[in-house]
Amino acid sequence: QVLRIFVADEAMWPLLCSYTLCQLDFWRGPGGQDVPIDVRVPFASLQAVKIFLESNGICYSILIDDLQVSALVDEEQTQMISHHFMPRSVETFNYASYHTLDEIYDFLDLLVAANPDLVSKIQIGNSYEGRPLYVLKFSTGGAKRPAIWIDTGIHSREWITQASGVWFAKKIVDSYGKDPSLTSILDNLDIFLEIVTNPDGFAFTHTKNRMWRKTRSINSGSACIGVDPNRNWDAGFGGAGASSNPCSETYHGPYANSELEVKAIVDFVKSHGNIKAFISIHSYSQLLMYPYGYTRTQAADYQELDNIAKAAVAALSSLYGTRYRYGSIITTIYQASGGTIDWTYNQGIKYSFTFELRDTGSYGFLLPANQIISTAEETWLALMTIMEYTRDHPY
Amino acid sequence: MQRRSAARLGPLLLLLLLPVAWGAGPEPPRADGELQVSSRLAGQAARVALHYLNYRLGSPSALRALGQVRKATVKTIPGIGHKYYLQFTTEDYKSSQNVGTCLATVLYLKRKPRPAVNINCTYTKDQKQTREDDYSFYKKLRQQTKPITGNDIPDSYGHIEPALEPAWALAVAGSSYLMWEKSTENLGYFMAQVKNVKQWITKDDSIDFDYLVILHEIPTQEMISCHLRVIWTPGHPLKVKYFCLSENQQSESEEGSGTESGSTNGIFNEEEANF
Numbered sequence: 001q002v003l004r005i006f007v008a009d010e011a012m013w014p015l016l017c018s019y020t021l022c023q024l025d026f027w028r029g030p031g032g033q034d035v036p037i038d039v040r041v042p043f044a045s046l047q048a049v050k051i052f053l054e055s056n057g058i059c060y061s062i063l064i065d066d067l068q069v070s071a072l073v074d075e076e077q078t079q080m081i082s083h084h085f086m087p088r089s090v091e092t093f094n095y096a097s098y099h100t101l102d103e104i105y106d107f108l109d110l111l112v113a114a115n116p117d118l119v120s121k122i123q124i125g126n127s128y129e130g131r132p133l134y135v136l137k138f139s140t141g142g143a144k145r146p147a148i149w150i151d152t153g154i155h156s157r158e159w160i161t162q163a164s165g166v167w168f169a170k171k172i173v174d175s176y177g178k179d180p181s182l183t184s185i186l187d188n189l190d191i192f193l194e195i196v197t198n199p200d201g202f203a204f205t206h207t208k209n210r211m212w213r214k215t216r217s218i219n220s221g222s223a224c225i226g227v228d229p230n231r232n233w234d235a236g237f238g239g240a241g242a243s244s245n246p247c248s249e250t251y252h253g254p255y256a257n258s259e260l261e262v263k264a265i266v267d268f269v270k271s272h273g274n275i276k277a278f279i280s281i282h283s284y285s286q287l288l289m290y291p292y293g294y295t296r297t298q299a300a301d302y303q304e305l306d307n308i309a310k311a312a313v314a315a316l317s318s319l320y321g322t323r324y325r326y327g328s329i330i331t332t333i334y335q336a337s338g339g340t341i342d343w344t345y346n347q348g349i350k351y352s353f354t355f356e357l358r359d360t361g362s363y364g365f366l367l368p369a370n371q372i373i374s375t376a377e378e379t380w381l382a383l384m385t386i387m388e389y390t391r392d393h394p395y
Numbered sequence: 396m397q398r399r400s401a402a403r404l405g406p407l408l409l410l411l412l413l414p415v416a417w418g419a420g421p422e423p424p425r426a427d428g429e430l431q432v433s434s435r436l437a438g439q440a441a442r443v444a445l446h447y448l449n450y451r452l453g454s455p456s457a458l459r460a461l462g463q464v465r466k467a468t469v470k471t472i473p474g475i476g477h478k479y480y481l482q483f484t485t486e487d488y489k490s491s492q493n494v495g496t497c498l499a500t501v502l503y504l505k506r507k508p509r510p511a512v513n514i515n516c517t518y519t520k521d522q523k524q525t526r527e528d529d530y531s532f533y534k535k536l537r538q539q540t541k542p543i544t545g546n547d548i549p550d551s552y553g554h555i556e557p558a559l560e561p562a563w564a565l566a567v568a569g570s571s572y573l574m575w576e577k578s579t580e581n582l583g584y585f586m587a588q589v590k591n592v593k594q595w596i597t598k599d600d601s602i603d604f605d606y607l608v609i610l611h612e613i614p615t616q617e618m619i620s621c622h623l624r625v626i627w628t629p630g631h632p633l634k635v636k637y638f639c640l641s642e643n644q645q646s647e648s649e650e651g652s653g654t655e656s657g658s659t660n661g662i663f664n665e666e667e668a669n670f
Contacts, residue, residue, distance in 0.1 A: 098552050159551075210551045211587065211609065211618045228616075241614075249616035323463060325433040333435055334614035361442075361585040362460050362488050364611055368553030 001046060005053065005060045090114050095167050095376075097369050098159050101131075101203050104196055107166060108134055115173045118186075124194075125264030128217040131199040133264050138172050138191040146394065147190040148277040148387055149269070154229050154261075154340070155213045156201025158283040160357050160367045160375055165195035165281070167376035168383070181384060185391050189276070192268075198229055198261055211365065215259050219246035227253035230282075232262045235342035236294025241335035252338050269347065277351035277390040278344040279383065284364050285333065285356035286324045288313050288382065291345040293329030294337035301350055302328070308351065308389050312382035319378040322358065329354065351390050355379065430467040430479075436580065437467035439613075440479040443578045444499035447512040449488075449571035453633035455564030456528035457520070458488035465496075476504045477580060485516065488567065495519045503580045510578060529629050532561040536602045542594035543604075549588065562592045566606050569625035572635040574610065587611040587618060602627040610639075 053060050090110050099107070112119050118138055125133045139145070152165035172191060175182040185191075196202050200216035214226030224247035231242035234256035238244070242252035257263045269275055290305035292298075299305060309326040316324055325332060329339065333356070341352040358367055358375045367375070430437045441461050449458050462484030470478045479501040487494050497516035504511060536543070545559045548566075555563055566589045574584040587609045595603040606623040621639040 205551075210547075213616060243615075249618075250614075325438075327431075327433050331431070331435070332433060336614075359491070360460060361611075362491075363549060363553050364585050364587050366549045366551065366553045366588060368549070371553075 001062055003049070003053075003060045003062060090170060090173075093166075093170075095163075095170065096373050098163055098372070099166070100206055101196060101199055104162065104166060105132075105134065107169075108136060108195070111136070111169055111173065118173055118176055119169075122192075124268045125260055127198070127200045128215055128260055129200045129203075131203070133199065133261060134194070134196070135268070136169055136193045136195070138176075138186060138193070140176075140186050142190075144272065144274050145188065145190045146274050146276045146390075147192055147272065148185075148279070148390060149192045149194075149275050150279045150281065150383065151194040151197045151265070151340075152281045153195060153202060154197040154280060155282055156198045156205045157211050157213050157365045158357075159205070159365065160283045160372065161281045162196055162202065163369075163372045164357065164376040164379055165193060167373065168380060169193055169195065171376075171380055181388055185387050188391055189387075191387075192275075194265070197265075200261075201226070213249050214251065215261055217253075217259060219251075219254075222246035224251075227251050227259050229259050229262050230280075230340055231336065231338040232256060232259045233266075233338050233340050233343035235339060235346055236292075236337040239294055239337035241294055241337040250336075256338065266343075269344065269349075275344075275349050276395070277353075277386060278341060278349045279353050279355065279386065280340045281355045281357065281379075283357040284359055284361065284367065286322065286358060286360050287332055287356040288316075288324050288326040289329045289332050289341075289354050289356075291328065291342045291352055293333075293335060293339040294342050296330055299328065299345060305351070305353075308386060309353065311389075312353075312385040315385045316378045316382040319381055320374055322378055324382075350395060351386060353386060355382070427470050428468060430469055432464040432467055434467070436469070437464045437479070437481065439578075439580070439583045440467070440501040441481050441483045441497075441499065442583055443501050443510050443575060444481065444497065444512050444514045445485065446571040446575035446578065446584075447510075448497070448514050448516065449568055450575055450633060450635070453568055453627060453631070454525060454529050454629075455532055455561060455568055455627075456525045457518070458564060458567050459485040459494060459516075460488045460491070462486045462493060472502075474505070476502055478502045487520070488564075493519065509576045512575070526629075532564070533602065533627075533629050536561055536594070537600070539594060539596065542596050543592065544594065545589070545592045547588065547590065548592065559592070562594070562604060563589055565602070565604055565625050565627055566592065566608055566623065568627075568633055569604075569606065569623050569635045569637075570608050570610065570621075572633065573608075573621060573623065573637045573639075577610075577639075582615070583613045584619075585611045585613075590620070600628060 050060075090107065093107055093110070108121050112121050118140065120137045120139070122135045122137055123132050124135050127133060150165070150168065152161035155161075172182065172186075172193075176186055177183055198215060201212050201214060204212045204216060212226075214228050216226055218225060219227070227246075228242070228248075228250045231250050231252040237256040238252055241250075243250045245251060253259060257266055269278075288309050290299065290302075290309060306327070313324040313326050316322060329336060329342075339354075341354050345352040357379060358371060438461065441464055445459055445461055464481065464483045466480075466482040468480045470480070472478055481499045481501065482496065483499075484496050485494055486492060495517040497514055499512065499514040502511040543559070543562055545556070545562060548559050548563045549555045567586055570586040574586070577584060589606055589608055591607040593605045595605065597603050604625045604627075606625065608621050608623050610619045610621060611617075612619055619639055619641070621637050624636040626634040
């Protein structure tokens with residue numbers, strides 16, 4: 001059935017958007033006060049949704065009684081209509097739920113529109129399937145200031161990371177001018193944030209396979225698709241800790257930077273030339289790590305990085321008691337060659353770190369949406385620790 | 396095709412490698428002694444011990460996950476294998492609340508397929524309550540006239556339908572047996588999702604489920620599909636039967652040391668005496 005829901009107060013929308021309601025197919029999105037919302041509810045969820053609405057005193061009417069009978073629905077039309085649903089503002093955007101690629105890309109535009117003096121959107125390239133690769137730039141001016149880079153979603157199935165990235169973006173704009181530390185960070189450095197680093201993979205996790213990890217590039221001579229973007233960097237490329245089999249989840253690709261998604265970042269970092277901290281975010285396992293992954297040789301700045309990691313993990317833990325382990329990649333998680341932060345570190349970006357967010361395996365990649373905000377909040381404290389240190393230790 | 400030729404080569408490679416380096420893989424042969432508590436091998440061994448515990452307890456309300464490793468040492472037993480001595484805290488599988496500490500030994504054997512585990516734990520949850528919770532799960536499932544079926548548990552958004560929670564918990568317990576058997580010193584597992592569950596209504600007093608589960612394998616990052624049959628009667632050992640489908644061959648020895656591609660069969664298990 002398609003239900004027409006009457007929301008008297010727009011501010012109620014985030015409350016309404018429990019996981020149930022937000023995962024449904026909206027034919028007409030929230031349009032402000034007194035404008036109703038049309039929702040297509042699959043038969044299996046009908047009773048639950050109606051009970052939810054009734055118990056919360058929300059009026060609704062049945063717009064279309066039986067979709068199968070109605071000639072309205074065909075695949076394309078549904079796609080087109082749900083395409084048009086977009087949150088009206090960054091204030092009504094639901095940070096406590098998982099979003100599609102379109103919704104996140106809409107969010108980027110909303111954020112820029114609401115904060116034009118602070119945020120801009122840069123396209124650093126295109127994915128294999130032609131999707132734009134967008135990076136948010138947070139800057140209060142200057143000319144090529146020293147910068148901090150954060151990326152989420154390089155492995156598409158790690159949904160908590162893209163969701164946290166969205167939250168971080170909002171947090172930055174909310175904190176500038178209010179939080180003294182973040183304000184001083186942005187008064188001295190720029191922040192670059194790439195939220196959907198692997199959009200092809202991300203789209204695939206929504207449509208076909210929730211557990212997809214790699215890019216979606218075609219491998220010549222193989223029926224298997226995709227390259228592990230975290231084995232494709234030019235640091236120990238092709239060595240132990242990656243696979244040469246295109247069917248493997250850790251396939252390193254035919255050569256370093258073969259993946260457009262990786263090449264775009266490499267080109268950006270090289271041409272920027274002034275990035276001082278680089279943080280690449282994954283899930284799961286609750287770890288904070290620094291180089292190296294491809295070799296047992298300790299990084300030259302090992303002690304300093306270890307101290308920073310220790311402080312960052314303590315800050316993270318202070319909020320909800322979430323316990324993280326920390327150390328170099330190879331001693332903490334496993335040997336991995338061709339990894340992102342090994343390359344960035346070897347480029348001279350001293351403060352190179354990688355996170356594995358919640359949890360430690362009970363839900364794994366399928367972390368419940370009700371943990372998004374707490375995960376993002378605690379991770380933010382660790383990020384702030386790293387960013388403050390970067391600000392205070394120019395090099 | 397690639398897979399077939401590698402499967403022919405696989406056993407040959409293993410034969411060549413075995414005498415040269417135990418545990419040929421990303422890790423060099425280990426020096427005996429104390430391990431850093433943050434080391435992945437310590438965590439891996441602790442998890443193996445917990446798989447064994449979760450399977451042996453066979454209690455969906457008492458499933459545990461790894462908290463923190465407090466102490467870890469490893470000893471090489473020549474001709475036999477590597478033995479880990481561990482002390483670690485544990486958390487409730489769902490709530491992450493601390494539920495006690497364990498002492499365990501995990502012996503990775505060269506010749507036998509699965510690690511030998513000895514584990515003793517304190518339990519801070521009310522055991523009577525746990526038994527009651529198990530029994531109410533059991534009663535609910537026994538009262539089904541229509542068999543429970545389900546897909547994608549948790550779903551993409553991490554949600555588990557309350558009615559399917561007992562089935563999910565039993566899948567974790569049953570998968571624990573499977574994950575214990577498959578674990579090696581370098582290869583570890585998590586149960587990522589129940590792809591499919593179907594209940595068989597039985598004439599006796601047991602609960603009988605057929606599952607398709609997806610395991611997440613570390614460090615290969617592969618998602619392995621396994622069929623799992625779990626038969627549960629509270630207070631009795633779980634009966635588990637499984638069959639895993641291998642989608643991608645395990646590639647070079649540098650990654651998936653000592654693992655052959657193909658399927659693994661585990662038949663109805665008996666009492667384990669492996670200390």
